[in-house]
Amino acid sequence: MSTLSTGTTLNTGTTLNAAAVLKASDGHQARALRAFRATPFTYATLIVVSSILFVPFILLVSIALSSDATVNQNAFTIIPQEFHFENFVRVFTTDLPMGRFLVNSVIIATFSAVGQVLSSSLVGYAFARMRAPGKNVVFMIVLATMMIPAQITMIPQFILFKELGWVNTFLPLIIPNFFSNAFNIFLIRQFVSRLSGEIDEAGMIDGLGFFGIFRRITLPMMFPVLVAIGIFTLTASWGDFMGPLIYISDESKMPLALGVQYITSTGQALQAPPWNLVMVGSILLTLPMIAIYYLGQKYLYEMNITGGSAGVK
Numbered sequence: 001m002s003t004l005s006t007g008t009t010l011n012t013g014t015t016l017n018a019a020a021v022l023k024a025s026d027g028h029q030a031r032a033l034r035a036f037r038a039t040p041f042t043y044a045t046l047i048v049v050s051s052i053l054f055v056p057f058i059l060l061v062s063i064a065l066s067s068d069a070t071v072n073q074n075a076f077t078i079i080p081q082e083f084h085f086e087n088f089v090r091v092f093t094t095d096l097p098m099g100r101f102l103v104n105s106v107i108i109a110t111f112s113a114v115g116q117v118l119s120s121s122l123v124g125y126a127f128a129r130m131r132a133p134g135k136n137v138v139f140m141i142v143l144a145t146m147m148i149p150a151q152i153t154m155i156p157q158f159i160l161f162k163e164l165g166w167v168n169t170f171l172p173l174i175i176p177n178f179f180s181n182a183f184n185i186f187l188i189r190q191f192v193s194r195l196s197g198e199i200d201e202a203g204m205i206d207g208l209g210f211f212g213i214f215r216r217i218t219l220p221m222m223f224p225v226l227v228a229i230g231i232f233t234l235t236a237s238w239g240d241f242m243g244p245l246i247y248i249s250d251e252s253k254m255p256l257a258l259g260v261q262y263i264t265s266t267g268q269a270l271q272a273p274p275w276n277l278v279m280v281g282s283i284l285l286t287l288p289m290i291a292i293y294y295l296g297q298k299y300l301y302e303m304n305i306t307g308g309s310a311g312v313k
Helices: 012-035 040-064 068-073 098-129 135-147 150-163 171-179 182-193 198-205 210-221 223-238 242-247 256-263 275-306
Strands: none
Touching: 040 275, 068 275, 098 171, 098 182, 098 210, 098 223, 098 256, 098 275, 135 182, 150 171, 150 242, 171 223, 171 242, 182 223, 198 210, 210 223, 223 275, 242 256, 256 275
């Protein structure tokens, strides 16, 4: 296997081959767009369904803006009748360190996403491009792990992390993501399999090895699917409740998803929990994921078109 020195660059042939693949991908994307033509009925259906799905979020905002008196009376309405925006400040003045919860969630979600992107890209590329005896059998075994319920491995994992001394740290929530998972490996493998093998051949002619081809040619073309994996991982880690509940006992190390549940215990005796503050915490959990999906939705679409819809199902 040939290797690449520090100053080596790809020749014009490699660049032309890559451009040809991207041009073909653009043609595929244009044909897919022409194949679907929306009608007024389509838009009407989408508006009705979207409105129904949006009702819980409106109720969430309505409760978050409610006063304490409304909470005690349990007199909530779907359409906001009160607008107590000071609740968004009050949530940070409770006995719980909400700011610390927010920072912990950012740390856990960010490192988890980085780990999944790095590990999934390497393993998926290896399954797609490298040849080895029994590779397909190993790939099927990896896919079979998707059928194992998480509850089955919960206790063995806890025992393992306890023996390693990782309980009550972020490590059990972050380190497993650096070993990828079957779904993300499948996405990468199918995406790379759809790319032309001529690009790899051109890279080999230029003296690139497998890792050089991966780093210089394939990895930039995998950007849409890597962004998609990052979004999936961020969403799962940001809203993860069970993992922190099992491994985290120190209040200062809790993420926001677990901290929001603890807000229910800040109310006084014989009074209803401060649901307005709980809903404010829920909004803090929801809005970042909405923003991330909004910014990354075009890459989710490009993943489906560029890699081929048959390749990611």
